Amino acid sequence: MRILESKFVQGFIKMADDGYKQGWHERNGGNLSYRLKESEVESIRARLNAPGDWTPIGTSVPGLAGEFFMVTGTGKYFRNISVDPEVCVAIIELDDIGENYRIRWGLVEGGGPTSELPTHLMNHEVKKRVTGGRHRVIYHAHTTNTIALTFVLPLTDEVFTRELWEMATECPVVFPEGVGVIGWMVPGGRDIAIETSKLMEKYNVAIWAHHGMFCSGEDFDLTFGLMHTVEKSAEILIKVLSMSPTKLQTITPDNFRSLEKDFHVELPERFLYEK
Structure with missing residues (x-):
């Protein structure tokens, strides 16, 4: 062929x-x-x-x-x-x-x-192991809205995950394990590869502060769809923040727990804290 x-x-x-x-x-x-x-x-x-x-x-x-x-x-x-x-x-x-x-x-x-080949391959190795070989795609892009959020949100997994989940009901269904966040690092080297591979042990999304997003998935559609969903959620959050510093209503921790039952996903309780 x-x-x-x-x-x-x-x-x-x-x-x-x-x-x-x-x-x-x-x-x-x-x-x-x-x-x-x-x-x-x-x-x-x-x-x-x-x-x-x-x-x-x-x-x-x-x-x-x-x-x-x-x-x-x-x-x-x-x-x-x-x-x-x-x-x-x-x-x-x-x-x-x-x-x-x-x-x-x-x-x-x-x-x-x-x-970024060392980063890609180190993370392919991790995802091959933790998914039993199902994951085959690693994708890094400079997603505009997600990058913007790294200047105004605390750089923690908990804050980013919860804020992104709240922006669209599908988010906790698409990435129920949450997202990981890494503070700014020089790209392309072994150090950022190591830190990203640590996050890939438990997440499929790593956000690189002031740089972009790094995603893993089983195939091209699922991996692109994952990044697209996270980035769209970031866009919604930026629009919400531009209209008001506070939200009048949002998806609550109990709402998320209801999603778990209906969509058969497990959402880590550490992301469901009361604000």
């Missing part, structure tokens, strides 16, 4: 383009990665480039040894992915100890995988 005709490649391209159209990817902002299924690797293996030299990942991810990933390229623009994916995207292979990678397709005009 031609690589660009593969369903997972088309899904990757569509998700990147959808994010760009939301306004989340100015210039070369944001990155996306997908862990290929074995059947997907076999379907394109004959079309992959001959193996080249190994390059250090910058971290160790033994739980992903030998796996293949589709990733956006460093310095590449999301707006160009749908136009020329072979220039903007790569398929990489990890070595048998999870410490090095090599490019097997894409980035035909040069360059390497996203500078």
